[in-house]
Amino acid sequence: xxxxxxxxxxxxxxxAVMAGAVVAVAQDKxxxxxxxxxxxxxxxxDVKAISEYGKGTSDQATAIEKxxxxxxIAPTIPDHFVPGTSDADFPDKTHAKAEAWxxxxxxxxxxxxxxxxxxxxxxxxxxGDQQKVGPQLIALYRDNCTVCxxxxxxxxxxx
Amino acid sequence: MRxxxxxxHAAAAALIxxxxxxxxxxxxxxxxxxxxxxxxxxxxxxxHTDVKHHGTPLAGGRxxxxxxxxxxxxxxxxxxxxxxxxxxxxxxxxxxRDGKDDDGxxxxxxxxxxxxxxxxxxxxxxxxxxxxxxxxxAQADKPHEVxxxxxxxxxQRFWRYLFFNEGPxxxxxxxxxxxxxxxxxVEAVAHCEECHTPRNFLGALDRSRAFxxxxxxPDGQKAPNITPDPATGIGKWSIDxxxxxxxxxxxxxxxxxxxxxxxxxxxxxxxxxxxxxxxxVYVKSLPPLRATGK
Numbered sequence: 001x002x003x004x005x006x007x008x009x010x011x012x013x014x015x016a017v018m019a020g021a022v023v024a025v026a027q028d029k030x031x032x033x034x035x036x037x038x039x040x041x042x043x044x045x046d047v048k049a050i051s052e053y054g055k056g057t058s059d060q061a062t063a064i065e066k067x068x069x070x071x072x073i074a075p076t077i078p079d080h081f082v083p084g085t086s087d088a089d090f091p092d093k094t095h096a097k098a099e100a101w102x103x104x105x106x107x108x109x110x111x112x113x114x115x116x117x118x119x120x121x122x123x124x125x126x127x128g129d130q131q132k133v134g135p136q137l138i139a140l141y142r143d144n145c146t147v148c149x150x151x152x153x154x155x156x157x158x159x
Numbered sequence: 160m161r162x163x164x165x166x167x168h169a170a171a172a173a174l175i176x177x178x179x180x181x182x183x184x185x186x187x188x189x190x191x192x193x194x195x196x197x198x199x200x201x202x203x204x205x206x207h208t209d210v211k212h213h214g215t216p217l218a219g220g221r222x223x224x225x226x227x228x229x230x231x232x233x234x235x236x237x238x239x240x241x242x243x244x245x246x247x248x249x250x251x252x253x254x255x256r257d258g259k260d261d262d263g264x265x266x267x268x269x270x271x272x273x274x275x276x277x278x279x280x281x282x283x284x285x286x287x288x289x290x291x292x293x294x295x296x297a298q299a300d301k302p303h304e305v306x307x308x309x310x311x312x313x314x315q316r317f318w319r320y321l322f323f324n325e326g327p328x329x330x331x332x333x334x335x336x337x338x339x340x341x342x343x344x345v346e347a348v349a350h351c352e353e354c355h356t357p358r359n360f361l362g363a364l365d366r367s368r369a370f371x372x373x374x375x376x377p378d379g380q381k382a383p384n385i386t387p388d389p390a391t392g393i394g395k396w397s398i399d400x401x402x403x404x405x406x407x408x409x410x411x412x413x414x415x416x417x418x419x420x421x422x423x424x425x426x427x428x429x430x431x432x433x434x435x436x437x438x439x440v441y442v443k444s445l446p447p448l449r450a451t452g453k
Contacts, residue, residue, distance in 0.1 A: 044413040051413065099211070138407040141415055142428055146408030150421025151210070155380040 032082040033094045039073060039080055046070050047137065053125065054133030060125060063133075067122040074115035078108045087154050100152040107152065114144040187288065194289025197282050199429040200348045201275070203290075205422040206232045218242075218296035223269055224378050227362060228305035230269045238295035251287045252280070257325060258315075265315035267303070268323075268362065277328030277347030322363035341441025344434060349427070354382040354419060371448035380419055384450035387443055391450035401439035402432070 046066035052058035086098040100107055117140040124132045198204070209220040209232075219234040236242040243251065243261075250261040258272035259265060266272060278286075308314060328347050330339045345351045356364045357373045372384035372391070384392040393401070400411045405427040408415040416424060427435065 047413045138403060138409060141409040142407035142424070145415040146417070146421050146424055149408070149415050149417030150425070153417040155418045 029082065029085050029089065030093060032080070032085050033090060033096075036080040036082075036085070036096070037094070039077070043070060043073060047141075050121070050125070050133065051137055054130055054137060056130060060128065063125045064122065067118060067125060070118050071115060071122065074111050074118060077111045077114075078104065081107065095154045097152050097154050103151075107148065110144055110148045114140070117144060190285045190288035191292050193282075194285035194287070196429070197278075197286045197348060198289050199426040200344060200434070201286070202349065202423055202426040203235065203286075205419075205425070207235050208232075215296045215298060217290075217293055218298040220298065220301055225269060225362065226375065227309040228303065230267060230303045230305070231301035233300045234296060234298050235290060236293055236296040236298075237291050238297055241297050241299050242295055243290065244295055248284060248287050251290075252283050255283050255286075256327075258319065258323065265312045265319070267305075267312075267315070268318070271350040271353045273323055273364070274347055274350035274353055276324070276326035277343065279327055282348065318361060318363070322361070335440075337437045337440055338444060340434065341437035341439070344430075344438050345441050349423070349438070351385070355385050368448055368451075370442075370445055372450040377419055382419070384448065385442055386445045386448045388447040388449050392447060393442070394447060398436065398439040398443060401442060402435040405430070405435045405438060406432075 046069050049058055049066040050063045053060060053063035081096065081100055081104065083101065085094060086096050086101060087094050088098045117136075121133070121136050121140060124136055204216060206221055206223065207217045207219050208214055209218075209222075212220070214220050215236070217234070217236045219232040221232045223230045223232060234242040237244040239245040246254075246261050253259050253263075254261075254266060254270075255272055255275040255278060257276070258268065258270070303310065326347065328343055331342070334342075352364055352369060354376050355370045355373060356366065357368050357371065358375065359365050370384070370386050371388075373382040376382035386392040387394040389395055396404075396411055403409055403411075404416060405424065407428065408417075408421055408424040410416060415421075427438075430438075
């Protein structure tokens with residue numbers, strides 16, 4: 001009887017440890033999702049400031065600062081696609097489609113292209129030619145953000 | 160000298176023939192170019208390409224999930240056996256204008272002929288000219304997986320009687336040319352209603368709620384309300400906001416559209432600024448409707 005009770009205790013501890021490990025892994029993944037979403041929102045805010053400079057309602061120094069932030073973010077985007085954090089794993093938490101992981105090469109290519117376009121935009125902002133900022137920003141969105149979201153993001157905000 | 164006359168006549172005839180052929184070739188090139196534009200506006204490539212599985216452009220095979228079952232888009236490349244390479248212009252026009260294939264069988268309205276019927280003969284001919292220049296693919300069509308009894312094509316006769324009005328779209332005389340152009344692009348060529356208007360239990364567009372959003376859009380995606388309702392539609396968007404979305408996918412809050420609308424933008428980005436502006440003018444003129452089912 002005593003040995004059976006001991007085995008029971010061992011099993012209970014093991015189960016608790018395993019459950020704890022599963023919860024910890026899930027929490028890590030949820031944290032990774034949150035980080036990815038925060039990163040996207042940060043980029044939106046940066047773009048807003050750059051757009052305002054193009055419209056003459058914000059200053060050049062802020063636009064340059066925000067572009068440098070975007071340039072720092074772009075190469076890290078693929079790293080935020082942590083395995084096991086797609087909408088197939090957490091349907092209520094993320095819209096990142098599993099396809100992104102199936103075609104990670106394309107995601108990396110888009111991130112590289114995004115950085116190149118951001119470099120071009122930075123040159124324009126530094127030149128002070130505000131008229132060109134809006135059209136260039138639109139092209140940057142079209143060729144990078146929309147391309148990525150079309151293939152790798154599931155319907156979001158009533159799309 | 161007399162002998163030289165027939166030679167001169169022959170030379171003149173050859174010149175006239177060469178000139179006529181050159182003119183015809185130029186006309187064909189112009190039609191193909193115009194057709195490429197209509198092709199972009201109509202977004203044909205989205206449905207007729209199985210992008211997810213890296214399919215050949217326009218070779219079909221993309222699954223389109225609906226409440227009536229799953230339809231697979233057909234091959235519309237110029238392949239004579241598996242595509243529409245064997246179709247005449249009249250066959251092609253009948254498909255778009257009247258929703259019937261080259262054998263006269265009814266097409267399912269998952270192919271948006273209730274919208275395409277509004278297109279002009281010229282645009283249909285140009286689109287045909289363009290498609291015939293596209294590389295053929297010998298990919299066979301996949302059979303649709305439609306629930307009983309909806310797969311029985313003759314039933315379409317009743318559906319058409321109830322819900323189909325043959326075009327082309329007539330201009331509204333008391334509206335501007337720009338508004339009419341926008342309406343033509345939105346309602347006929349770009350077939351925006353097909354996603355943004357809710358459907359009744361038989362899958363027909365509920366035109367009383369045109370553009371008010373569709374909770375059961377293509378592939379189960381929610382298509383938003385694009386009427387100028389400030390609370391649930393795009394009433395707070397300016398004309399420029401709409402043209403920017405159509406040109407780039409960038410929304411006024413600096414997000415970008417994705418999914419089905421991203422595919423639409425891949426076409427509308429190729430339109431002229433004038434046409435995007437016309438679309439925006441028309442969309443802004445729609446009666447504001449409050450979305451339901453949100």
